Amino acid sequence: AQSVTQPDIHITVSEGASLELRCNYSYGATPYLFWYVQSPGQGLQLLLKYFSGDTLVQGIKGFEAEFKRSQSSFNLRKPSVHWSDAAEYFCTISNFGNEKLTFGTGTRLTIIP
């Protein structure tokens, strides 16, 4: 069975600092990988996705993620966070053609001035 682990429940960073959110997955083959963001009181929005090809993928709002097969990881990064980035971030995986995504437990990001 596929699974996703987000080891950091809560991260606090200063505005303007760099950010890395960790995600590890377990799956028998290369899954489809996604990062979603959920702002308070809102639904989830897709930040970026990886299916194949270049292992460094660019997303919206200045985010990027790198797929590392050897480490079964898909960490999310941003070079300089903004106060509006405060939200819950979910790493998710899916096998090909199956859009029943498996979600991680999420990482809550707090931004301090």
Place this chain on the structure above:
Amino acid sequence: EADIYQTPRYLVIGTGKKITLECSQTMGHDKMYWYQQDPGMELHLIHYSYGVNSTEKGDLSSESTVSRIRTEHFPLTLESARPSHTSQYLCASSESQGGTGELFFGEGSRLTVL
């Protein structure tokens, strides 16, 4: 700008009441989903549909039921609500043919059962 709408956004009701959470999308997507989300927990798929008259149970067992009579509408019903049903319910949809796998989410319905 949301193309998938959920109502009500917030609902507080007493035990034993029947409730229906509404979900509608205007994107013409065939696939629709209901997820249950508890605070600090991952999202769990409770129902999905691949088109009209198609409904399936998800990975997490739920006492709720769903129907899909129209493509754009995917309501979720609880016949007799209990405090254990208190949670946030998220509706989502995705493209079918040629889709990228991206789910489009509504803003959620937060249910509290007293």
